[in-house]
Amino acid sequence: MGRQPAEAGEEVRRRKAEAGEQGGRYLSCKQQEAAPTSLRAALKNYQHALSLTLAIHEINKNPKLLPNITLGFDIRDNLFDSIFTYEAILDVLFKQQQTTSQNSLLFVPNYKCGRGNDVISVIGGHTTEYTMQMTIILSLYRIPQLTYNAHEAMFSDKRTFSSSYILAPRETLQHVGIVLLLLHFRWTWIGLVVADDDDGESFLRNLTPLLAQNSICVALLRKIQVQKEIGYVHDSEDIQILQSELLLIKSNVIVVNGNFKSVFSLLYVLDQFEFFLEISIGKVWITTTKWDFTTAVSTGGFCAKMFHGALSFSVHTNVVPGFKEFIQNVNYDEPLMHFLCWFWYFAFNCVPLCLMHVAEPHKQKCTGEEKMESLASSQFEMNMNDESYSIYNAVYAIAHALHSSHLSSERRPVARRHIKHTDIQPWQLNYFLENIRFNNGAGHEVIFANGELQTEYDIINWVTFPNRSFLRVQVGTMSPHQEFTIREDAVVWNSRFKQVPNSTCVESCHLGHSRIIQEGQPVCCYDCRPCSNDMISNQTDAVHCAKCPEDQYPNENQDQCIPKEISFLTYQEPLGILLVSLAISLALMTGLVMQTFLKNWETPIVKANNRNLTCILLTSILLCYFSSLLFIGKPGKVTCLLRQATFGTIFSIAVSCVLAKTILVILAFMATKPGNRMRKWLGQNLASSIVLCCSLIQVSICTAWLSTSPPFPDVDLHSQKGLIILECNEGSATMFYCVLGYMGFLALISFTVAFLARKLPDTFNEAKFITFSMLVFCSVWVSFIPGYLSTKGKNIVVVEVFAILASNTGLLACIFLPKCYIMLLRADLNSGKFLGHNRSNKNIV
Known part of the structure; x- marks a missing residue:
């Protein structure tokens, strides 16, 4: 996601060669050109860097925000590797001392040399794992860390993570939203696929009680082993079990939690079904904010057809009007945009000028006329997505906190006004970031309360097309106050379904009937019995029949209460x-x-x-x-x-x-x-x-x-x-x-x-x-x-x-x-x- 040195390129090629020697299988999509290796950074994630750059440009051009101060930035890529994550953080914080005989970098903590500008905050953490790795180091120095990953309960401990700020609503709100979505469509027989890691365990620990409380049963629970090498999957007993379970499961709805790396095995199985065995699974996939399936399409070589009609939760995003114009006019040869070199290399399959020293001699050179809007949406989106929007807001949050800190220092006694702006330490920004309210460059209001972003989740319906492009359609929201809304008529379903899919263990009980739990079976597997003479049920799958008010009585079908007629012996009858x-x-x-x-x-x-x-x-x-x-x-x-x-x-x-x-x-x-x-x-x-x-x-x-x-x-x-x-x-x-x-x-x-x-x-x-x-x-x-x-x-x-x-x-x-x-x-x-x-x-x- 940033500037990649020559050593990083060599590391990519080395790992690719090692994976090939191990006999891994490279996945491809039929009828489509093979995608680049998954070890390359996902092209769509370059939008994160562009959104950060746009925010920096807007702030530096704004005379009312941080006047006479210019913000700078440094972009690093961890290459999906924990070692690179630690190295990047240490390199940002401390001066590189020397290179060992093994050509590895040596860092001396708390030692700085020749560093002109100090880091006042860090934005990052694409996954919970990487976020925690960054937090371990940054929390020691109380450097503000703004992460756009979903909210985790562990970060609620403000004593330990006093300088961590989440650019997403609480994850528990997402769990409630999933349950409300299932209840809205009466989906009570579902499958769960999660990564076999701490994040997956946390997801199950929070979601499972909510499902049980609302009588939603789990027909399939599968924990997927996290693949060490993305793009190369070995057939194993777990893979075979997952294949058979997906074939046999009667549920039409499967909830998936995990990022692209952690659920890569699921993509592998689906690819086998769809394009090798020509078996259409045709499920309604519900994904969380952690996984955007377009990453799989752009990076792993999978076709978007598998996820047509999927529903996902994402952090609420507003349109940033100037973003399209900004990326249309970007020039990768500018020093500030050097990180785009690798993007150009992979996206347009050509060698830009900045990579001539590391590219293959026979590779075609870039002309400079390449346009980002010509790329498929699976490779690069012209509209700012939810993660990029969170990064955009994070930059503005830091700028406004720094601005408030400067204003606060100017109000101090005259004897202390000689302090320079650059003397403000990163930990001092925490006071202002804790509760801050501002408008970003697009005029949208952003609110932080107790270090948490106060916003809602959008419910996205994914519409895919044969050319590997897709369309995000917002069909609902989940507010911080747990107010759930969805436009059912706007949802596009998988082509296998002609109408709203049904996902229940048994046929629903009709009106006028109530459920009877079968002994030894889940609560979702039940029998139906008619209501007694004086009771009704006016909804399908009623748990209990209800008595009518005393002045009303059940109709013939026992699904509605009718007002009673007044009776007495009259002179007229x-x-x-x-x-x-x-x-x-x-x-x-x-x-x-x-x-x-x-x-x-x-x-x-x-x-x-x-x-x-x-x-x-x-x-x-x-x-x-x-x-x-x-x-x-x-x-x-x-x-x-x-x-x-x-x-x-x-x-x-x-x-x-x-x-x-x-x-x-x-x-x-x-x-x-x-x-x-x-x-x-x-x-x-x-x-x-x-x-x-x-x-x-x-x-x-x-x-x-x-x-x-x-x-x-x-x-x-x-x-x-x-x-x-x-x-x-x-x-x-x-x-x-x-x-x-x-x-x-x-x-x-x-x-x-x-x-x-x-x-x-x-x-x-x-x-x-x-x-x-x-x-x-x-x-x-x-x-x-x-x-x-x-x-x-x-x-x-x-x-x-x-x-x-x-x-x-x-x-x-x-x-x-x-x-x-x-x-x-x-x-x-x-x-x-x-x-x-x-x-x-x-x-x-």
Whole structure:
């Protein structure tokens, strides 16, 4: 990534020769020109140096930022080697002393000689491994180190790494983003491929718990051995296992963590499938910020087709408007751009002037007319990528920290203002870098908080083309506050998929079903069962069915809650109209009977049936018919209070009248015996006393009921599916059955007495008719109890109203219709001679 000395070129050729002698296999892409050896620095990474250079030029031209100060830079390349990393750092910090007999460099720490400019900060660390190697040395001197690698938990220890600054969001945010991405597309059966190193272990340690918490299962977990020599892979048992696993795995989604070097074996296997065995794996690859697959395409010779439709996370990048113009006008012959010599050499396959002393004689010379925009995007991108943008921001962060340090020194007392700008030590910048906020050269705001860059991750969709070019399409973001967004319609999938890929262990449970975990299987492998009658599931793969709110109920498919209908017996519905019409008709019939009795008020049959009791009984029957109307219509507070108590009291009066008539019949015939003293009990006082006493008992029961636990309007949400039943809650069921029980008690006494007196001789004897009326009454109410208990909703009201009308009609028909028949059709029988031999009885019954 920088200026390469002749020794470095010799090292490249030496390692290439050694690898060839070891029998390694060089990978190539069919139908494409073979890429250069992977030991050459990736061409696309030269953009890092250009972005740094652009930032330096912009800062030096800015009169408001670091006036009268010129920033310089020194670019080093570690050639993917730890030894070169350490040597580069030592060479930057300390003066080279001598060259040993073995032509190796010797460094003396803490010794500087002939160094005009000191290093104030270091930007680098393409991988975690290299970052740590740099940190080991730089942290001793507290020299600010800005790394564009993903955030690692180890760098959070500010005591040890007080001068390390990460130009990326926390890596844990990326883990959460991966999980949210999987959940968004309902991918619960995935594969994991990671490098078998500390970075891979850290990735698994942080991601695996998140996957388990969200019921995402790992169908394949493969740790790949890091290749020592990139580009040369030996077939091994691990490679064979990986090949078979990729063929057999049913998951369509595989998450990959690692850089180009650490997952090179995966590329090798995919290359074998795609281009040698002609087997299309066709997976959705999800990669982290550590690995950009375009490096594999540009450096390893692989085709981009394998990763068409892949999704990756990258640090948020804004467009830098002047970057394209800058790289279009760059000249590799400028001393400042000497590091571009090797780029020109590999990218354009020609020898630039600056490398004439090390190039092969037969190699074609560069013309100087080569243009970077003519290169494929896999070799070089004209737009600044995420790593280059981080480096661009790192330069501005150092410049603004240095600027703030100068301003701070100028505000000090006059006695200390003689300190020169160059006297500022690197460790002094840490105070300003810890929390800094500025706008970079493109006008974008950059914020550091506690040494960490406050930015988001972009979700990139990779679209590849046959000519090894590609297109980055931003389809989503993951904010620092864990706000996940994605434009699903903008995602381009692998050509194997016609729509959004499915990646589950089993077929998803449909709406209206929930999951059942299979014993001994991962949570992602489950069975489906329908929801119970009162529950729904409105999403696929529901963990549990949910109950609807009380005012709603499940639809037929049990995937949606529907508002319940309000139900009560109304006057407008057919059944309500029928009952109202029947009650009014019977009430009119009762009125006709009363009119008939009034017209025949002085006739013997009316006199013989105790006219006062008859009037009270007919009035009670009439009121009972009207009381049934209280049960129809929307239940209210007044109607609920009145309906049972009113009917119970009125009907008790009616039954009391029947009981009084029955007793009087018996007493009347007993009084006809000579010497019997029962005659003195006959008369209106006895009848009134019976009616009054029996009625007062019922009134007392109703009063106690209404005083202690009165009926009230209530809502029944559960009796009938889909209905909210408006009803009257009886308050106290005990008092309700006491009212009914007392009426039944009176009716039973009346029935018993009338049954015993049914054979008493007399033309107008009512005992037989009372017996039939009480039999009808008891039959109706005995049938009412099971009907009342078994019906639900408004049908309960229908049963009650029907019982009232039926029992009331039984009294009216059995007691009064025979008499009306005589009065209206057989007037000849309505005479005194039919009263029997004892005429004295005519007015006492």
